[in-house]
Amino acid sequence: MNVLLIETDSNDAQKLSSFLRDQGHLCFLTDSARSAKNLLRKESPGLVLLHLNGAAAQTADFLETARNLETPVPVIVLTRKPKLDDAVENVKRGAYDFWTKPFDPERLTKAIELIEAAKQRTGQQVMPNAQDDPIITGDPGMRSIKALAGKIAPSNATVFIQGESGTGKELFARYVHNHSGRKDNPFVALNCAALPETLLESELFGYEKGAFTGAVRNREGKFELAHTGTLLLDEVTEIPLHLQAKLLRVLQEGEVDRLGGKYPVPVDVRVIATTNIRIEEQVREGKFRKDLYYRLNVIPLRIPPLRERPGDIVPLAESFLARYSAENGGKIRSFAHESLKRLEDYSWPGNVRELQNVVQRAVLISDSPVLSPEYVILDQGFEECSAQPSGLSLMPLCDVEKIMIEKALSTFDGNRTRAAEILGISVRTLRNKLAEYRESCGQLSVK
Numbered sequence: 001m002n003v004l005l006i007e008t009d010s011n012d013a014q015k016l017s018s019f020l021r022d023q024g025h026l027c028f029l030t031d032s033a034r035s036a037k038n039l040l041r042k043e044s045p046g047l048v049l050l051h052l053n054g055a056a057a058q059t060a061d062f063l064e065t066a067r068n069l070e071t072p073v074p075v076i077v078l079t080r081k082p083k084l085d086d087a088v089e090n091v092k093r094g095a096y097d098f099w100t101k102p103f104d105p106e107r108l109t110k111a112i113e114l115i116e117a118a119k120q121r122t123g124q125q126v127m128p129n130a131q132d133d134p135i136i137t138g139d140p141g142m143r144s145i146k147a148l149a150g151k152i153a154p155s156n157a158t159v160f161i162q163g164e165s166g167t168g169k170e171l172f173a174r175y176v177h178n179h180s181g182r183k184d185n186p187f188v189a190l191n192c193a194a195l196p197e198t199l200l201e202s203e204l205f206g207y208e209k210g211a212f213t214g215a216v217r218n219r220e221g222k223f224e225l226a227h228t229g230t231l232l233l234d235e236v237t238e239i240p241l242h243l244q245a246k247l248l249r250v251l252q253e254g255e256v257d258r259l260g261g262k263y264p265v266p267v268d269v270r271v272i273a274t275t276n277i278r279i280e281e282q283v284r285e286g287k288f289r290k291d292l293y294y295r296l297n298v299i300p301l302r303i304p305p306l307r308e309r310p311g312d313i314v315p316l317a318e319s320f321l322a323r324y325s326a327e328n329g330g331k332i333r334s335f336a337h338e339s340l341k342r343l344e345d346y347s348w349p350g351n352v353r354e355l356q357n358v359v360q361r362a363v364l365i366s367d368s369p370v371l372s373p374e375y376v377i378l379d380q381g382f383e384e385c386s387a388q389p390s391g392l393s394l395m396p397l398c399d400v401e402k403i404m405i406e407k408a409l410s411t412f413d414g415n416r417t418r419a420a421e422i423l424g425i426s427v428r429t430l431r432n433k434l435a436e437y438r439e440s441c442g443q444l445s446v447k
Helices: 010-022 033-043 056-067 084-092 105-122 140-152 169-178 197-205 241-253 279-284 290-296 310-327 337-344 351-365 380-386 397-411 416-423 427-441
Strands: 002-007 026-030 047-051 075-079 097-100 159-162 187-191 230-234 270-275 299-302
Touching: 002 010, 002 033, 010 026, 010 105, 026 033, 033 047, 033 056, 047 056, 047 105, 056 075, 056 084, 084 097, 084 140, 140 169, 140 299, 159 169, 169 187, 169 230, 169 270, 197 241, 241 290, 279 290, 310 337, 310 351, 337 351, 397 416, 397 427, 416 427
Parallel strands: 002 026, 002 047, 047 075, 075 097, 159 270, 159 299, 187 230, 230 270
Antiparallel strands: none
């Protein structure tokens, strides 16, 4: 690959250029933004490494030039004095990534490999922000969120990620972990809504032998399993109030009290929490402790739904197509134009997860190298429900909820997990609603 290196530090310039040439790449070196623009047009590099020693205006101007080329060139901005505002601004202007110097040369090797692979797959240069992780986006808002996640990753601060089901909250949690100093240590995830309250405490904090009937040995909880690493508390708002107090103590003191234990166990864990509901409402209603909320919400990240970033639909779909086609013999090479139009015109109530499922299904049932629109099977029923019919009559909210839950369960053949995802609630909430309807609103026709 041809690499353009714009480096004002002579020592770094020599080291980087030597490394690139040793790796078999052709390196063009300059310390001037003006000459860099000439090289950019003359040599058509596949990657630019840009360090202008804090010259923000020149950096912004070069990024604008690179982005407006007929074939945009990925630019990695380098800095020794990282600032969040600079990272966000550079990403907004089209930077492929924002790295702090010094960096591991293997990171550069991996980035080049990914760029070359993307070029071979698509037949063209990668667009900015096609980075070495599964978060694929060209949306300015998402790229700002991603830049913030990368900026705070090296710290130990807790992170609170909010967003609808299927938007990619766990991907962001893993992104933070993988860009932190804990990346080689455990990443432990716990779905707080997937366990009944009776098991959640022991799963989180562990127990000692004899703590309760059936506790025949000591068992480590998720906090201890994640020691020196990261613990993801998915759907943290499903933790009952009496356990929230115990969770708060762990976060404040850095030690866990096992069930039946005599002494606390020290733990070093970075906590990332997620929720798909409005946490502020839970706090106001007294369902979630305010002090715990503030303790978790040191770094807040809000992931927008896919319908608010329609420019990501096609890149994501093509990424899923490449993945599932490779897993199934590589028979599908591309989407028909009409298929992409069909994807773009849909509102995606199930967000990225729904898009992923649609593409996977299409790849499995298609028998043509070009995926035609008849294989793009969308659940238009939910899209129709999202619009407000002019003739909708008023009815009790209990009845409205019941109708929506019944439709979701019917659509997914009684699968409560899928139904809860599309409704934007947890499985536990759905279970509670079903029990409530049996007592007061009548039995649902789908169990």
